[in-house]
Amino acid sequence: MPAVDHVDHRWLDADPSAQHGSASVGDAAGEGTQDYVKLVGINKAFAHRRQNRQILDDVSFSVRKGEFCAIVGASGCGKSSILRIVAGLLRSDSGSVSVAGRPITGPSPDVGLVFQQFNLLPWKTVEENIMFGLESLKLPKDVKRERCRHWMTVVGLADWSGLYPHQLSGGMQQRVSLARTMAREPSLVLLDEPFGALDALTRRFLQQEVARLWQEGSRTGILVTHDIEEGLLLADRIFVMSANPGRIAATVEVPFAHPRDEALQATAEFAQMKEHIWHLLTAELSRNSPFVRTRNDPNSGA
Amino acid sequence: MTRTAAPELRQRTAVAQAQARDRRHRITVWSLRAAAVLLVLVTWEAVAASVGENLLPRTWSVLSEGVPALVSEGYAAEFGSTLIRMTIGFAIACAVALPLGALLGASRFWADVLTPYAYGIYMAPRPALLPLLILTFGAGATFGIVMVLLFAVFFPLINTAKGVSDVVNGPLYEMSRSLQISRLRTLSSVLVPGSLPYVIAGIRLGLGMAFNGILLAELWTAYSTGGLLQAMISYHQLPEYFAFAGLIALTAVGSYSLLGVFERRLRRRRGMAVTGVFGEAA
Amino acid sequence: MTTLSATSARPRWRGWRVVRILLAVLFFFLVWEAYGRTGRALAVPPFTEVWSELSTLMASGDLVSPTLGTTAVALAGFLIAAVLGSILGLLIGLFPVFREVIGPWVSGAYATPMTMFIPIIGMYFGLGIGSQVFLVVTFCIFSVLMNTAEGVQAVPAQYYDLARSIGISKVRRVLRIIVPFALPYLFVGLRISVASAFAGAITAELLLATDDLGLMMMMASGNFQFVKLAALTFYVAVLGFVAVGLVYALEKLVSRRLHAA
Numbered sequence: 001m002p003a004v005d006h007v008d009h010r011w012l013d014a015d016p017s018a019q020h021g022s023a024s025v026g027d028a029a030g031e032g033t034q035d036y037v038k039l040v041g042i043n044k045a046f047a048h049r050r051q052n053r054q055i056l057d058d059v060s061f062s063v064r065k066g067e068f069c070a071i072v073g074a075s076g077c078g079k080s081s082i083l084r085i086v087a088g089l090l091r092s093d094s095g096s097v098s099v100a101g102r103p104i105t106g107p108s109p110d111v112g113l114v115f116q117q118f119n120l121l122p123w124k125t126v127e128e129n130i131m132f133g134l135e136s137l138k139l140p141k142d143v144k145r146e147r148c149r150h151w152m153t154v155v156g157l158a159d160w161s162g163l164y165p166h167q168l169s170g171g172m173q174q175r176v177s178l179a180r181t182m183a184r185e186p187s188l189v190l191l192d193e194p195f196g197a198l199d200a201l202t203r204r205f206l207q208q209e210v211a212r213l214w215q216e217g218s219r220t221g222i223l224v225t226h227d228i229e230e231g232l233l234l235a236d237r238i239f240v241m242s243a244n245p246g247r248i249a250a251t252v253e254v255p256f257a258h259p260r261d262e263a264l265q266a267t268a269e270f271a272q273m274k275e276h277i278w279h280l281l282t283a284e285l286s287r288n289s290p291f292v293r294t295r296n297d298p299n300s301g302a
Numbered sequence: 303m304t305r306t307a308a309p310e311l312r313q314r315t316a317v318a319q320a321q322a323r324d325r326r327h328r329i330t331v332w333s334l335r336a337a338a339v340l341l342v343l344v345t346w347e348a349v350a351a352s353v354g355e356n357l358l359p360r361t362w363s364v365l366s367e368g369v370p371a372l373v374s375e376g377y378a379a380e381f382g383s384t385l386i387r388m389t390i391g392f393a394i395a396c397a398v399a400l401p402l403g404a405l406l407g408a409s410r411f412w413a414d415v416l417t418p419y420a421y422g423i424y425m426a427p428r429p430a431l432l433p434l435l436i437l438t439f440g441a442g443a444t445f446g447i448v449m450v451l452l453f454a455v456f457f458p459l460i461n462t463a464k465g466v467s468d469v470v471n472g473p474l475y476e477m478s479r480s481l482q483i484s485r486l487r488t489l490s491s492v493l494v495p496g497s498l499p500y501v502i503a504g505i506r507l508g509l510g511m512a513f514n515g516i517l518l519a520e521l522w523t524a525y526s527t528g529g530l531l532q533a534m535i536s537y538h539q540l541p542e543y544f545a546f547a548g549l550i551a552l553t554a555v556g557s558y559s560l561l562g563v564f565e566r567r568l569r570r571r572r573g574m575a576v577t578g579v580f581g582e583a584a
Numbered sequence: 585m586t587t588l589s590a591t592s593a594r595p596r597w598r599g600w601r602v603v604r605i606l607l608a609v610l611f612f613f614l615v616w617e618a619y620g621r622t623g624r625a626l627a628v629p630p631f632t633e634v635w636s637e638l639s640t641l642m643a644s645g646d647l648v649s650p651t652l653g654t655t656a657v658a659l660a661g662f663l664i665a666a667v668l669g670s671i672l673g674l675l676i677g678l679f680p681v682f683r684e685v686i687g688p689w690v691s692g693a694y695a696t697p698m699t700m701f702i703p704i705i706g707m708y709f710g711l712g713i714g715s716q717v718f719l720v721v722t723f724c725i726f727s728v729l730m731n732t733a734e735g736v737q738a739v740p741a742q743y744y745d746l747a748r749s750i751g752i753s754k755v756r757r758v759l760r761i762i763v764p765f766a767l768p769y770l771f772v773g774l775r776i777s778v779a780s781a782f783a784g785a786i787t788a789e790l791l792l793a794t795d796d797l798g799l800m801m802m803m804a805s806g807n808f809q810f811v812k813l814a815a816l817t818f819y820v821a822v823l824g825f826v827a828v829g830l831v832y833a834l835e836k837l838v839s840r841r842l843h844a845a
Contacts, residue, residue: 087480107482119477122572123495132491136482166573184481334685357708414604419612424776425828427783430820432790433805434813437627513697521702521791535703543704551696558695 035062036220037086037188041095044081055081056092057245063237068214068221070235071248072228072277078246079224083190086222087113099188109137112186116193118173120165126152126176127161133180151179155209171202175209182213191223195230207233208261215258228277232270233260240280250280359541368545377530377546384527385553387443388516391450392509399455399508400501403462407497408470413463424456428515432522441523446516453515454508461504465497472496499568506561513554629811638815646800647819653796655823657713658785661720662778668721669728669777670770676729677736677766690729698722699787706792716788723784727776735769736762764842771835778831782824 044056055078063069071079084090085097088106097104099111120129127148134144152158155175165173174194181189191210195203211234214221225231231238232254240250254273256264264270343361350358359368372378405412406420431452439445469475474496478488520528527550534543569576613631620630641647676683676690702719709715743761789798797820804813 089476089480107480109482113480115473115477117473119473121474121492121495122574123568132483133481135487136484164571164573180481331681331684334681335688338685338689411604414601415608418605418608422612422825425779425824426821427779427786427824429783429787429790430801430817433801434627434817437805437808437810437813438625510695510697514699517697517699518787518791521699531700532703535707547700547704550700551692554697555692555695 036065036067037063037097037099037222039082039086039095039097042082042085042092042097043094044078044085044090044092054245057247059095059246059248061239061248061251063220063222065220066218067236068223068234069237069239070223070225070231071239071241072225072231073241073246073281074226074243078243079241080192081246083113083192083222083224086188087111087190089113109184110186111188111190112181112184114174114177114181114189114191114194116196118165118170118177118197120173120176120180122165125162125164126157126168129165129176130180130183134183137184147183147185151183154182154213155179169202170198171206174198174206178210187219189219189221191221193225194223196226203227203230210234211258211260228274228281229265231277232256232273233265238277240277242281249283252277252280355540356538357540359544363541364544364548366541368541368543368548371542372545372549375542377542378549380530381527381546381549381553384446384516384520387446387526388450388512391447391516392454392512394447395451395454395508395512396458396505398451399458399504400462403459403501403504404466404493404497406459407463407466407468413467420456420459423452424460428452429518432518436523441525445523446519446525449519450512450515453518454512457507457511458501458504461500461507462497465500465504466493468500469493469496499565499572499574502561502565502568506558506565509557509561510554513550517550626810627814629814633811634814634818637811638819641812641815641819650796650800651823654782654785654789654798654820657716657788657796658720658778658781658827661717661784662724662781664717665721665724665777665781666728666774669725669773670732673729673732673770673773674736674762674766676733678762683733690726694726694730702787702791711793713793715792716785719788719792720781720784723780723787724777727780728770728773731769731773731776732766735766738769739765767839767842768835771831771838774835775828775831778827779824782820782827786820 039062040060042056042059043054045052045054047053059078059082061069071082073079081090085092086099086104088104088108088111099108104111121132124132130148130151131144134147137144139147149158152161155178157172157175157179160168160172165176168176174197178194194210195206198206207230214234221234223231223234235254238252238254239248240252241247242249252273256270346358346361350360355363402416406416407413428449432449435448436445439448469492474492475488478492483491517528520526521532522528524532527546531543531546534540534546566576616628617631619625620628620633672686672690676686701722705715705718709718739762743765747761786798786801789796790802794802797816801813801816801820804816
C-alpha cells in the first residue's frame with residue numbers, strides 16, 4: 001500500500017500552545033521562557049475596492065526560545081502579514097503579539113526581518129548597506145565595523161564589499177540582506193520567503209547556509225515559505241496555514257536531527273512528512289476551493 | 303592543434319570575432335555621423351553660395367565676422383546677463399517645484415489637489431500670457447524672470463513627483479522602517495538618493511524650457527539678448543546673428559548634456575536603465 | 585515615533601479623488617475672484633468680470649474669425665508635425681543605425697531653444713501664414729517624435745521573434761505589432777503637441793505676423809483694456825485645454841476601434 005494513503009497521525013503535534021479556531025486568553029500570561037514569541041487571536045482585514053478581505057482570522061501560535069519555526073502555506077494566505085505584525089511594521093486589528101514577554105509596538109533591535117525582494121539600497125555598496133542596517137544601533141563605530149566585517153565573511157562576501165547591488169547576482173544580494181539583518185544581532189529573526197526570488201540552485205545553497213547559521217547561534221527564527229521541503233530542511237516545527245482567510249490549520253513537529261543534509265531528503269520518512277504536510281495543505285485548500293480535490297477527500301466517496 | 307588547445311582557441315576566436323563586429327559597428331556609426339556633419343556643412347555652403355550673403359552667410363563669414371563681434375560688441379556679455387536672469391528664474395522655479403513635487407509624490411491627497419494646477423500650467427499656451435504679464439511686471443528684468451518661472455516649473459515638479467512616489471510607494475521605505483531608521487534619516491538617506499535621478503532629469507528638462515522662456519520674454523520686449531537678435535535681423539547682420547545663435551545653442555546643449563552625463567552616472571550606479579530614446583542619456 | 589501602519593479596514597470610496605480634483609479647480613477660481621476684487625493688480629480683474637466680458641465678446645461674434653484663424657494655424661502646424669514626427673519617430677525606433685546617427689542631431693535640436701530663431705524665421709518665410717505654421721511645427725514636432733520613438737522601442741523583443749516565427753512580412757509586422765504598442769505613446773506625444781501647437785500659434789501671432797487672436801490681444805494690451813485682455817487670455821487657455829481634450833477623446837475612440845478589430 002503506498003505510504004501516501006496512510007496518514008500517520010504520529011506527526012501531528014499536540015502542543016497546547018498551538019491554537020486554531022477560537023482565541024484563548026488563558027495562555028497570555030506567565031508561560032515565561034516557554035513562549036518566546038506569542039501570538040494570540042490575531043485578526044487582520046484589508047479594504048480592497050469596496051470589500052473587506054479578511055487576511056488573518058484568529059491566528060495564534062507560540063515559538064520557543066531558540067526554536068526555528070516555519071509557516072508553510074500557499075501564496076496570499078497572509079503569512080507575510082503575520083511576519084510584518086511580529087516585526088512591528090503592521091498593526092493587527094485585534095489580538096496580541098509579544099516577544100520575550102513584551103508586546104510589540106514597532107520595529108525593535110531584537111527583531112530582524114529578511115525580505116524576499118532583498119531591498120538593498122542601490123546606491124550603496126555591500127559594506128555601506130550593512131552599515132546602514134547598523135545605523136539605528138547605538139554602538140561605537142569600530143564595533144559596527146567589526147560586526148560588518150564579521151558578517152560579510154560569514155556569508156562569504158568579504159571580497160565583494162565594494163560592489164553595488166546591481167553588480168551582484170540575486171543570491172549574493174540576498175546574502176547581503178541576510179548579513180545586514182544578522183549584523184544587528186537580533187534575538188528573533190524573521191525570514192519572509194527569503195529565497196522566493198532566486199533560482200532553484202541558488203535556493204538550495206542558501207538554504208544550507210541558513211541551516212548552518214542557525215546551528216552556530218541561539219537565535220529564534222520564524223520562516224515563511226511556500227516550499228514544504230524548505231520548511232522540513234530548516235524548521236523544528238511547521239505551522240500549516242490555510243488561505244482565505246489565513247488560519248493556522250495544523251502544527252507539525254519535525255523530528256529530524258540537525259544537521260539536515262541531502263541524504264535526509266532521500267529517506268522515506270522525509271517523503272512521508274512532505275506528503276503529510278501536503279495533505280494538510282490541500283485539505284485546507286479544497287475546503288475553500290471547489291477545484292482542488294485530494295484522494296483522501298471525504299467528499300470523493302473513497 | 304592538440305585537443306585541449308582547440309576549445310581555448312575557439313573561445314578566443316569567438317571573442318575576437320565579437321570584438322571585431324563591435325568595432326566595425328562603431329566605425330560605421332562614427333563615420334556616418336562624420337558624414338552627416340560634412341553633409342550639413344556642404345549643404346550650408348552650397349545654399350549660402352546660391353542665395354547670397356544677405357540670406358545665408360557662409361560659414362567663414364560667421365566665423366570671421368560673427369564670432370569676434372560676440373566679444374567686441376559685447377553680445378556675449380549681454381547674453382551673460384540674460385543667463386543670470388534665467389538662472390534666477392530657474393532657481394526660483396526649482397525652489398518651488400522640488401518641494402511641491404516631493405509633496406505630490408508622497409501624498410495621494412496633495413497629488414489630487416495639485417496635479418490639475420501642474421498640468422494646467424503645462425497645457426495652457428503660456429505665450430498667451432505675454433501681453434498680460436507685461437502689464438503687471440513691466441518690460442524689464444522681472445518680466446523675464448517670471449516667464450522663466452512659468453516655463454520651467456513643470457518638468458522639475460512632475461519628475462520629482464515621480465521619483466519621490468517611486469521611493470515612498472516602493473519597498474525601500476518599509477525596509478528602512480524595519481531597521482528603525484528615523485524619519486529624518488530616511489528622508490536624507492533613502493528618499494533623496496532614491497529620487498535623485500528623476501530630480502536631475504526634471505531639472506535638465508526644465509532648464510531647456512527655461513532657455514525658451516527667457517528668450518521669448520526678451521524677444522517680446524526687445525530687451526537684452528532678444529532685442530539684439532531682432533536688431534541683427536533688422537540690420538541684416540547675419541553673420542553676427544548666426545554666431546550669437548550658435549553661442550546660445552552651445553550653452554543650452556552644453557548644459558543639457560552636462561546634466562545628462564551626471565544623470566547617467568547616477569543611473570549607472572543604481573543599476574537603472576541608462577539609455578534613452580536615442581541611445582544616449584535618457 | 586510610531587512606526588506601525590494602521591491600515592483602515594473600511595473600504596474607501598473612489599469618488600473622493602474626483603471631488604478633490606474638482607474642488608482644487610474651484611479653489612483656483614475662487615482665489616482669482618478674491619484677488620481680482622482687491623484690485624491690487626490691474627491686470628488681474630475678478631473672474632466674474634472676465635467671464636462677462638468673454639460672454640459679450642463671444643456673443644458679438646468678434647471672436648469667430650480670429651479663433652478660426654488661430655486654430656487653422658495651430659491645426660496645420662500640428663498635423664504636419666504629427667506626420668513628420670511620427671514617421672521620423674518610427675524610423676528612429678526601428679533602425680538602430682539611423683537612431684545613432686540622427687539621434688544626436690535631434691537631441692541637440694530638442695535642447696536648443698527654438699525661440700531664438702523667431703526673428704530669422706520671419707525673415708525667411710515672410711510675415712505671413714507660412715512662417716506661423718513653420719514656428720508651430722518647431723514647437724510641436726519634438727514631443728511627437730520622441731514619444732513615438734520611445735513607443736516603437738518599447739515593443740518587447742519577444743514580439744519580433746513571434747513575428748519572425750510566424751513568418752509575416754516586414755510591413756505587416758510594423759502594422760500589426762508595432763502600431764498597437766506604440767499608439768499610446770504616440771497619443772501622449774500628440775496631446776502635449778497639440779497644447780504646444782496653440783502656444784506656437786499664439787507666439788507666432790504675437791511675435792511674427794500679428795493677426796487673429798494674437799492681434800486682438802496685442803491691441804487690448806496696447807489700449808490698456810485689462811478686462812478684455814484677461815478675457816482673451818482665459819479664452820486662449822480654454823482653447824488649449826479643449827484641444828487636448830479632443831485629442832484625448834480621439835485616442836479613446838481609436839483605441840476602442842483598434843481593440844475591436
